[in-house]
Every structure is written in structure tokens, then in C-alpha cells.
Amino acid sequence: MNEQQLKNIVEAALLAAGEPLSIDRLLALFEEGEQPEKSAIKEAISSLQSDCEGRGIELRELASGYRYQARSEVSRWVSRLWEERAPRYSRALLETLALIAYRQPITRAEIEDIRGVAVSTHITKTLLERSWVRILGHRDVPGRPALYGTTREFLDYFNLKSLDELPTLGELKDIDKINAELDLRLPGEGFAMEEGESADIVLSLGADFEPVAYD
Amino acid sequence: MNEQQLKNIVEAALLAAGEPLSIDRLLALFEEGEQPEKSAIKEAISSLQSDCEGRGIELRELASGYRYQARSEVSRWVSRLWEERAPRYSRALLETLALIAYRQPITRAEIEDIRGVAVSTHITKTLLERSWVRILGHRDVPGRPALYGTTREFLDYFNLKSLDELPTLGELKDIDKINAELDLRLPGEGFAMEEGESADIVLSLGADFEPVAYD
């Protein structure tokens, strides 16, 4: 199989799949014996990516693989294909989602603590049904509350490759002053964030963050 | 709107639509005032069509409009995206295959004799179609029944150089004994493999602990 042929197959498969495809899934399209090298597939992908320059489409790497999609520059026109407008999500849902994304694994009680209000079951149900959030396990405390975390689908939906790419979390102002007393009162809570720290450090500090294993 | 921009919008819309788009539907993507000429859309389409030359996709005109499709040249690979999982063979088939492998040349009547039940034509047909079994000849007795034996493909599939490499029935008997002992000691439990245990014994023992799902 020559390079052009491989590139043609990869392009057609990515366009036909309807979901992001990982390199492994692309490899599985080939029978044993004709299987190309991983590096050849990667080369085909980057060649396809540069073919997209100046066009209304792009080939992006997301959490669960590569996906062709329309660029936001043309979305104004493309979205007219459908009568229905894209759904809007409530602030309550987005705030809950943000807390799960940045502080996973997190329990409902912890979300409620930070938001200052109860989280309706409707919201967690919606997030679970959309497969943006899943239950990672249960905390070993009375009641064994569920620990929530985000999924690959969440990242795919919001065009992200990993949690690192989430917008940086805002800073806590004048933290030294406040922390001095918080440390006394709330051991284990609150943390200092230096300016310029990247989002994943914040995640790790903020949530006893263990890398989330996706299935 | 320049030509390139129009072409970009048309390409992205055709890829995103999931169904054929007519020229009129493509026109409807544009607001009044910015609407291009029909001829401009047609030009964009034929330019996109020639871009597909030598690639794995094509932009075809169908009854209800234009649609991108994977070319039949790549469908062999693309189809693998939706490949079903392989079914499993029945216990009856595996027993028949094992008897043919160990007791070849063997007639159907002899297989039935050992198994104690009739062998369906479906089973022999499947084995013959898979090219694992073939008819070696016929026995010179009333009815002149076919004699079955295994093929080179059978050996290749199981990575055997010759039938000699199949574990002997004697070994199997030993295994049976060992199994019985293990059953007493470790009902339903796994066991640690000793270094240096012969591979086929381990295989057979392993099989008892890994329940095989038969149809």
C-alpha cells in the first residue's frame, strides 16, 4: 500500500465514522499483513491536516481520537441546515459541570458546598445521560457518596484533547492573607495558586487529583 | 463573499448535512443580501468535485442533491468500522472438529458413535467451508460414507507444523487427572503456573478455569 492509498483510506474512514477515531481504530481497518506502521498513519493524518488549511473544515485531535469538523468560521452558515438551534444549558448545569471538570473526583455535597445551593438530581441525571460525567467510584465515608468525574465524550463535545486544555481557573486574590487563617480553621482546604500556574496543577492541588482512567 | 469562502461553506455544509443537499438548500444557507448566484454554487461544487480526484471520497450528484461518499475503492477498509463481532462456534462443532483432528480419517457415523448424538450437516458444512476439514475419500462399506480429515489450513490456523504437535490423548488423560485433583483442592479457583510446565498442559488446564461460552 502506498502513501496516497493509505491517506485516502484514512480520510474516508475519518469522514464516514461519525465519531472520533483513535490511531488504534484506524489501524484495525487493515488486515494483518497489510497493516501499516503507526507512524505511517500519523503521517497520513498530518498530511490531511495540512490539506485542510484555508478550508472550512479541520481535522482535530480530541480526547478519543481524530475528527473532521467544520471550522467555527463557517458555522454561521452550516448551522442553518437545521431548524433547531443548539440547546442552551442552564447556569446551574454549567456550574456543576465546571466543578466536576476542575475538581474531579468530587461529591455532590462538595459541589453544593462551593455553589452554596443544592444540586438538583435533574442536573446530575442530565450530565450522566449526556455521558459528559460518570461516577468514578464512591468515597469511603458514611453514605458512600458517588464521586463524579468527566468523560472523554465531555472533552470531545467541547473540542478539547485533555483536561489540560480547559480554560485556566481564576485566581484567589490576596490568598496569603486569607490562607493564614484558613489553614488554622480548615485543614486540607484551600490552596495557594501562583500566577501563571497551569490549569492542571490547579486541578491536582484542588482535588487530590488522580489521573482519571477512561474506559 | 469570495469564491474560496463560498467553496469552504459549501464543502463544510455538504459534509455536515448527513443527507444529499440540493442547490436550493445550499442557497438557503445564505442570508438575503449575501446570497450567491446559483451558478457560483454550481461552480463551487464542480471545483470540489475535481478536488476529490485521486482521493478516497467523491462528491456525487444523486436524485435529491449532492452528497459526499466514500469511494468503492476504499469501502473494503471503511466498512471495517462497523464490523460485527465474530460469533462463536457451538460445542458440537468443536467436538466434531476435535474428533476429526485426532481420529482422522473418520466418518460421520464414527463421530456420532463417540459423541453419542447426531452430527448436523450444518456442522460438517461449516467446517468444510472454513477449509479446516476436507473429504479424504470414502470407506468401502455399504453407503460408502465420506472420510473426513483436517487440512493444511487447519494446521496453519492453529500454528501447528504437523498433527504430531497436537497434544496426545494420553497427555489429555493426564490433564484430566490433574484437573480432577485440582477440582478437589481448588474448587473453581485459578492456580499459579509453575515455571517449566509444558505449554499444552497449561493450555488445557487453563481452559477448565476459563469458562468457554458455547452457543
Added chain:
Amino acid sequence: MSDQPLNNENHPPQQEEMPFAIVQGAPITELPKDLYIPPQALEVFLEAFEGPLDLLLYLIKRQNLDILNIPIAEVTRQYIVYVELMKEMQLELAGEYLVMAAMLAEIKSRMLLPRPVEADADEDDPRAELVRRLQEYERYKQAAEDIDELPRMGRDTFAFVIDTPDKKSERPQPHVDLRDMLMALTDVMRRSEMFAHHQISREPLSIRERMTQVLSKINPDTFIEFTKLFTVEEGRRGVVVTFMAILELMKQSMIEMIQAEPFGTIHVKAVAASVEGPAEA
């Protein structure tokens, strides 16, 4: 939301009373009839708050107050006005709003207590916990807005699905593990009683394999020379195995042998399928 109508006074705090509102010093206990936001709109407005922290943040931001130095008395008073309003509108008031009101009142009273001059002002600020919670909430409120801005499927970006017209739905062949086959064999042998009587070793298996090989060399239509069945290069053992295989095949009536004259060439052919025999697949 900056020019909302309830910010209708700028008077010094009056801590003892909790009137619905104060207009030019006069406490108001009923909703003004000429309130220029219709009650339904006000309801929507109040429902837009995501809880007490959100409401407090709104009050602070609206007046460009420093979150680290909240004029607690003022903010508390305004907060209570809103809570009263919500009650008035008979909104289902979440308990959290009342808890916050109590907390604000507590902070306010602690602020009023005289503090020792030499004490570090920061260390004992009763507002610290509130400030922490407000900031913490604000970060995630902002994060939620940022997430909302991310390019999203179906809104800012669209996935593609092209047609695959020549979809070949080839059903893959089942996989068989050698183990599975051995398992099947042990099972079937256990079932038949043959297991007890047969002790088959490698040797007979070689003969069986050779029987298969011999059969594959011959066919029912033409005779083949007996000697062609042997491969001398295999040596003595190979020749013996082939010979035993041929004898076994004869014994089992699988082949026919013909010798036209004594010491003449022996010819072998396979037994033909009978015409009326059962049709084997």
C-alpha cells in the same frame, strides 16, 4: 442588570430594622404599586440567581465593591431586602438564602465588637470565611462561563458523516482457540467410555496423519503406483509409518489395491463415493 430598580436608596445602614425597603429614610413594607418592573419580570430576575453566594456577588459587583473589603453592614442590609422581596413574591425561597442571612448578621455583629488595637486586623477578620467562599464560588462561576464559550458540537462546530455506499457487511469468522478444541475433546472423550480403553500415543497419531496424506495423493478415478506413496528421503521410519498407514487404510476399506500379476506393479486407488450414498455436505 446594572440599572436595576431596587437600588433605590443610599442611606446609612439602619441595623435594627428589617423593612422591605427604605426610600429617603422611610421604611417601606409593601411593594410599591408603581414599581416599574412588572412582578413577573422581577420574578424572573430573582430566579436568575444561583443561590445566596451568587446574589451576594451580584450585590458586590453592582456597586464595584472590593471583595476583600466588603462593607458588611451595607451588603447585609441589601441582601435582606432581596430576600424579603423574594418572600413577598412568594418565590419558593431556598433555605440556603436564610442560612446566609443569619451568617451575614453574625459577621455584622462580630464586626461591631471593639477589637484590641494591637491585634493583627487581618487575622481575626470575621469576614474571611465569607470572602473565601465568595471567591471560590466566583472562580467556578467564571469557569462555567468559560466552558460555555468553548467551541461546542452542534453550535460552533459540526461533525461530518459521509455516506459509505458499498458497505460490505462481511461477517467475520469465529475464532477458535486450540484450548477450546482440546476442552471439547476431553469432554467428548469423557462422555464416551472410550477414554478408559484407549491409550493413544504419538505414534498412532503419526500413522493417522500419514493415512490422511496417503488419501490426499490418491483419487477414486485413477490408480497410482504403490511405490509413489513412499518418500525414500524420509528414511526407514518414514517408510514404515507410510506402510502402516496404507495397511490401516486397507483394513478400514478406505483404499483399493490391485496387483495384476505376481511381482507386478501394485496400484492403489481411493474408494469412490457411492452414487446412492447419503449426500455428504
